[in-house]
Amino acid sequence: MKEESDNQNTELEEKFIRLIQNELNEDEKSELISLINSSPKIKAEFTATRELWSSLDTIKSPEAPAQMMSDFQSVLDNYKEEIKSSPFYSVRSGWARLKELLSYNPSLKWAYVLILLGTGSLLGYFWGNAGSPSLATNQEVKRLGDEVQEMKQMMMMSMLENPLATERIKAVSYTQELSEVDDQIIEALLTTLNHDENVNVRLVTLETLVALADHPKVREGLVQSLLKQESPLVQVALADVMIELQEKRSVKQMEQLLKKEGLNSLVKEKLEESIINLI
Amino acid sequence: MLGVKAGDIDKMGLLFERHHKQLFGFVYHMTGKVAYSEDLVQTVFYRMLKYRHTFKGDGEFKTWMYHLSRNLIKDTFRKSNRIDYLDDLSLHTSEMKSENMDDEMERKEESERLHKAVSKLRNDSKEVLVLSKFQEMSYREIADVLKISEANVKVKVHRAMTELKKVYLIKER
Numbered sequence: 001m002k003e004e005s006d007n008q009n010t011e012l013e014e015k016f017i018r019l020i021q022n023e024l025n026e027d028e029k030s031e032l033i034s035l036i037n038s039s040p041k042i043k044a045e046f047t048a049t050r051e052l053w054s055s056l057d058t059i060k061s062p063e064a065p066a067q068m069m070s071d072f073q074s075v076l077d078n079y080k081e082e083i084k085s086s087p088f089y090s091v092r093s094g095w096a097r098l099k100e101l102l103s104y105n106p107s108l109k110w111a112y113v114l115i116l117l118g119t120g121s122l123l124g125y126f127w128g129n130a131g132s133p134s135l136a137t138n139q140e141v142k143r144l145g146d147e148v149q150e151m152k153q154m155m156m157m158s159m160l161e162n163p164l165a166t167e168r169i170k171a172v173s174y175t176q177e178l179s180e181v182d183d184q185i186i187e188a189l190l191t192t193l194n195h196d197e198n199v200n201v202r203l204v205t206l207e208t209l210v211a212l213a214d215h216p217k218v219r220e221g222l223v224q225s226l227l228k229q230e231s232p233l234v235q236v237a238l239a240d241v242m243i244e245l246q247e248k249r250s251v252k253q254m255e256q257l258l259k260k261e262g263l264n265s266l267v268k269e270k271l272e273e274s275i276i277n278l279i
Numbered sequence: 280m281l282g283v284k285a286g287d288i289d290k291m292g293l294l295f296e297r298h299h300k301q302l303f304g305f306v307y308h309m310t311g312k313v314a315y316s317e318d319l320v321q322t323v324f325y326r327m328l329k330y331r332h333t334f335k336g337d338g339e340f341k342t343w344m345y346h347l348s349r350n351l352i353k354d355t356f357r358k359s360n361r362i363d364y365l366d367d368l369s370l371h372t373s374e375m376k377s378e379n380m381d382d383e384m385e386r387k388e389e390s391e392r393l394h395k396a397v398s399k400l401r402n403d404s405k406e407v408l409v410l411s412k413f414q415e416m417s418y419r420e421i422a423d424v425l426k427i428s429e430a431n432v433k434v435k436v437h438r439a440m441t442e443l444k445k446v447y448l449i450k451e452r
């Protein structure tokens with residue numbers, strides 16, 4: 001009997017909330033309003049629910065900071081630059097455009113062959129004369145280049161300390177502008193990959209490190225990172241990288257990770273697949 | 280979003296402009312942290328940009344946006360186990376202005392108590408309440424975001440209100 005009454009109360013309470021939220025159809029609405037008006041007790045209960053619901057309006061959230069829009073715009077600009085400057089993008093799009101052009105006009109194919117021959121001859125000529133410019137000028141240019149490189153490195157390292165994730169992403173992307181990446185930068189990137197609190201920063205760092213995977217220290221760092229990651233997204237991305245690099249040393253790490261308690265089921269599946277792929 | 284997927288990256292800026300304030304409000308109500316909310320919104324949009332090829336176009340952009348946000352919030356919760364919810368409450372309540380200082384104080388205290396009560400709700404109750412009350416979503420939209428039925432949303436909203444009554448009204452007495 002009591003259970004039946006409890007169920008009725010629950011159903012009534014549910015309807016109160018749906019009435020307040022305008023989620024009842026016309027029939028349900030008029031039926032409920034008549035019921036509320038028929039009993040002072042029900043009316044009091046409905047009023048209490050409605051008042052609590054309205055009082056939630058007093059909780060205000062702060063305005064989204066105004067600079068968010070410009071911050072995102074710079075992330076967007078960086079991303080566009082990144083896509084355009086990616087060698088894969090430019091080679092692919094350039095080659096596609098060239099193929100398209102040559103297929104429109106077969107006579108252009110001969111022009112293309114002649115351009116290639118001409119470029120080859122010019123390169124050969126300059127190659128043969130290399131070494132003649134003055135030594136002093138070469139040294140000066142090299143010194144300036146080194147200074148610029150050093151400044152870029154310093155800027156990147158300090159940006160990695162920024163509390164805003166978007167700034168740290170910019171710092172990581174900045175690595176692509178460095179002509180040489182030394183041990184200090186690799187160390188900083190690996191620390192970011194393993195310890196940055198933001199998953200997105202870690203993912204961007206991972207992408208950057210993959211581009212530097214020729215360096216043995218980077219490869220080793222990537223393999224070791226598998227056991228340092230908590231986020232399923234990063235774990236899956238790392239497993240993909242291990243396959244891409246065909247890094248067989250990672251099998252041991254993956255097997256160890258599989259033993260971890262509470263491992264995400266998708267990650268588990270991914271790791272099992274990756275191990276099969278690598279062995 | 281389909282435009283972005285097709286390669287018109289600039290359209291992502293328009294989507295950000297249109298939705299970032301609403302998403303900021305959602306994350307703030309879920310976590311109580313301004314800087315974290317700001318970062319998370321940027322992260323969600325960056326991720327949508329990066330993984331634009333995975334947008335199927337059969338659902339709403341907003342649903343996808345909330346899915347990603349919920350996953351990222353869960354990721355943070357999993358890592359740190361809890362979020363100190365009311366860290367930044369003073370940031371905006373202190374900005375409230377009124378001609379009558381006593382009334383203002385009373386309203387402010389009332390609002391803080393209620394805010395605290397909401398923050399103490401279980402995560403699923405808080406989530407459904409935030410989506411329904413503060414994000415003004417219909418039961419249908421909430422069902423899509425949470426991937427549950429409308430009937431289930433109805434039950435969850437009711438449970439959240441019952442929980443809130445317990446936490447807030449009983450303490451008040």
